[in-house]
Amino acid sequence: MDEPRPRVPRELFLFLVICTLGAALFRWHALPSGLPYISYIDEGHVLHRVQHMLSHKTWDPAWYRYPSFLINVIAVVCSSFELLLGISIRSSIPAGYTEYYDLIGPQEMILIGRTVVFLSSLVLIPLASYTAFLLSGTRAAGYAALISAALPAITTRSTIVIVDTVAGCLVALAFLFSALSLRKNNSLSLLCLASFAAGCAFTTKYPAGAILLLPLVSLWFVPGFSFVHKCKQSVTLAVVFLGAILVTMPALLMRPIDVFADIQAQWGYYATKSSASGYLANMLSVNEVGVFISILIGIGFLALLVDRTLRPLSAGIIAFLGVLGLALFRSDYQPFRNMLPIVCLFLPLAGVGCRQLLSYAKKFKVTPLVACAIFILIALETSSPLLEWRKRVLALEDSRVEMARWIRENVPKDSKVFIARESVFFDSLVPQAIEGSCEDADIRVVDYILLPASCSLASQESYEKLYEVGKRALPKFPDYWRTNNLKVVLWRKV
DSSP states (O other): OOOOOOOOOOHHHHHHHHHHHOOOOOOOTTTTTTTTSSSSSHHHHHHHHHHHHHHOOOOOOOOSOSSSHHHHHHHHHHHHHHHHOOOGGGGSOOOTTTTTTTTOOOEEEEEEHHHHHHHHHHHHHHHHHHHHHHOOOHHHHHHHHHHHHHHHHHHHSSOOHHHHHHHHHHHHHHHHHHHHHHHHHSSHHHHHHHHHHHHHHHHTTGGGGGGGHHHHHHHHSSSOOHHHHHHHHOOOOOOHHHHHHHHHOOOHOOOOHHHHHHHHHHHHHHTTOOOOHHHHHHHHSTTOOOOOHHHHHHHHHHHHHHHHHHHHHHHHHHHHHHHHHHHHHHSSSSOOOGGGGHHHHHHHHHHHHHHHHHHHHHHTTOOHHHHHHHHHHHHHHHHHHHHHHHHHHHOOOOOOHHHHHHHHSSSSSSOOOEEEEGGGOOOTTTTTHHHHHHHGGGGGGSSSSEEETTOOOTTTTGEEEEEEOOBBOOOOSSSSSSSOBBBBEEEEEE
16 A cells, blocks of 8 residues: 655755755865866766767767766756857867877866766755655654765765766665655556666666666565566566666667677776775775764664565665675775765665664663764764865865966066977966977977976976976876876976
8 A cells, every 4th residue: 555755844854955055065166176177087087078979069979988878968068058058168179189188178068067966966965865754754864964965975076077976866866766666565657767767877887777676676575466567567677777778878779899898898997906995994984984874874774674664675775785796896996986876875774874873762861962972973974074175175276277377477478488298288378388299399499398297308408497396297198197286397498
């Protein structure tokens, strides 16, 4: 029998609005960080494909190590901005972007991509909160909103172009539809919505598509339906899942060999690398999730296992974690960003864990004390890494931007400045620049020469070192990211 959909109390709605607005105000200042350059290596993986699609006027990113959903969304938004607002994006894509990884622009495109991810990180807050509300009531929802807004693992990946945050949001959406379906006695329409979200999660980050197992497995644990009925529902969910994949990533239908070759190459890449610390160690770090919030997640999951009415969801979660865990833990290379779909699934469980602690406290009549203690422990665990992150991103300035500012302030405007193209300076940074390769630097008749530190002058006695900034050496290959700390040196002719 269907249960009526519970109404969200006004107090919870207001608290949810406060958490979402608070998270938005805290995070949005980081959106321009590092501009006009990217500030994280994965931004280039996505935005280079957007540049390709816009400049070639195609819907095929022609590179499939990352799925296409986020790439397509950013390309659509960029095209819409050009059409509706007259913002020049397509014509402002820098020439030679296929040669150098750092040539990504215009910066409006970077900002659009970051804004898409930023909004998905904010949507995650009400998704996690409402799911926790369905599972365990108002208090669970309130704490889930608080943790979603404050969790460093989410916040630090909310203002960069990265597929993991968007994939996590879609996983949370699939979880919400699955929980709603359980209340509606296996509502097929809600299960189909969960499967569609799972398909979009797959075309955002391939392993995240395992969230299909949550609605698929959970429906088999709901009593009162025949075997044939459940088989029909399972087939329907599979069809919806495949349909979502083909709609959001048509290359799987049109260029399957290329797609699977790139997936295999990405799989092989993970087999050749290793990380200093693994997923579990990072999860316990305050810079990601933290020990206390991890304990809350564990308590919440145990509560789902104990509650008979929620066991179908527990079975689906176990299936999802098992399959995704096999995909992630097969490699010694374990960057924590890969765990974001799991972390986003855990957010409602953390709220349920808080609710369980308050239930225990009620027996001893110390509920207010425990409620305050939970809030304080969450604040203590998350505040320091959040403040450090905000300070770091607000202070981030690319070394090339710093060098360009020094040139504008200290070099006469009529002077000729040779800049090695290997350092990838945008034309707007140094308008009087003459560009060429490092090998050409000594044969130019110029007043100043600006080179990466790893490029040497053949006749250094003719020049004096005037200014130096940055610490990182020039990468060996032009399609490698130069980071925001490339070491560049300005020489003056003597």
